[in-house]
Amino acid sequence: MAPHGKAPKKAKKTAPKAVRKSAPRPGRPVRGSATGRPVMALIDLIGRRWVLRILWELRSGPLTFRALQEACGGISPSVLNARLADLKxxxxLEHEEAEGYRMTQLGRELTEQLAPLTGWAERWARQLEKSGKA
Amino acid sequence: MAPHGKAPKKAKKTAPKAVRKSAPRPGRPVRGSATGRPVMALIDLIGRRWVLRILWELRSGPLTFRALQEACGGISPSVLNARLADLKxxxxLEHEEAEGYRMTQLGRELTEQLAPLTGWAERWARQLEKSGKA
DNA sequence: CTCCATTGCTACGTTTTCAGTAGCGTTAGA
DNA sequence: TCTAACGCTACTGAAAACGTAGCAATGGAG
Structure with a gap:
């Protein structure tokens, strides 16, 4: 190569190419907690935007990528894909060629634990209404 | 005031001064769902970074702002304050002059619902270990 | 075969959110 | 008065999410 300096590129604002970060998991330090306790990993995982919603939308059966995208109100595909990767x-979650994305046994156990939240949310709504905060 | 024109300010990249956005609540449209269903508001609320963690740290009693900040592993005060505002x-949540921040009755009911997640997280950890995904 | 629709997904520029640090106004005690 | 802790705000830079466009692969229909 001729020893010309390469074009300086102006060093604009180009972020370092966006490497995928692995999902929070038990046994590893997570945001705000270095202990590796499983419940901290869970809090980190489901405290991320869209994670809970995705699980919620899959509660009654598998969905394809695009169906899931629509069910989530038009979530952008890049974020959806990142979250699906985390959950797999x-x-x-697992991806079946025929049906699309669906929960594993473990995932179903988790959403069963979360099911009573619906009832709580209803009480929440009534309470806020009563107290004028709605 | 003297009627001098104000300094033009250059109109750089100054974001519109950061107005606080109200928290997701039942009856209002939330991210990715316009129905206003309570459970959707809940999913939006606890799907925000630090919300679950804050509730978790308050599970066994009230904490002051600074104690809570430390318990969350050094969360930045601006974000903590924003989340506390959402939760109030x-x-x-409520803020008692004497003791600091503590959960309301409603908040305690929610965290009681979430308590069994600890057990699930333990099973999750074992399962991942078995399957070599740890 | 070509045409067309659908699927899963990547690229990329813009906007929003979060992080990290400094520091202010107040209250209380020594 | 000095010091310390309190709750919190301001500001800058980094990370995450958004929105849109579009690509490679698959599977019919004609």
Missing amino acids: ETGL | ETGL
């Missing part, structure tokens, strides 16, 4: 990586 | 606004 942590064993909560 | 939605009736899950």
Whole structure:
């Protein structure tokens, strides 16, 4: 190569190419907690935007990527794909060629635990209404 | 005031001064769902970074702002304050002059619902270990 | 075969959110 | 008065999410 300096590129604002970060999992330090306790990993995982919603939308059966995207109100595909990767990586979801994305046994156990939240949310709504905060 | 024109300010990249956005609540449209269903508001609320963690840290009693900040592993005060505002606004937290921040009755009911997640997280950890995904 | 629709997904520029640090106004005690 | 802790705000830079466009692969229909 001729020893010309390469074009300086102006060093604009180009972020370092966006490497995928692995999902939070038990046994590893997570945001705000270095202990590796499983419940901290869970809090980190389901405290991420869209994670809970995705599980919720899959509660009654598998959905394709695009169906899931629509069910989530038009979530952008890049974020959806990132979250699906997190959930597959942590064993909560799997991708079946025929049906699309669906929960594993473990994932179903988790959403069963979360099911009573619907009832709580209803009480929450009534309470806020009563107290004028709605 | 003297009627001098004000300094033009250059109009750089100054974001519109950061107005606080109200917390997701039942009866209002939330991210990815316009129905206003309570459970959707809940999913939006606890799907925000630090919300679950804050509730978790308050599970066994009230904490002051600074104690809570430390318990959350050094969360930045601006974000902590924003989340506390969300949680007060939605009736899950209250601020007592003497003791600091603590959960309301409603908040305690929610965290009681979430308590079994600890057990699930333990099973999750074992399962990932078995399947080599740890 | 070509045409067309659908699927899963990547690229990329813009906007929103979060992080990290400094520091202010107040209250209380020594 | 000095010091310390309190709750919190301001500001800058980094990370995450958004929105849109579009690509490679698959599977019919004609």
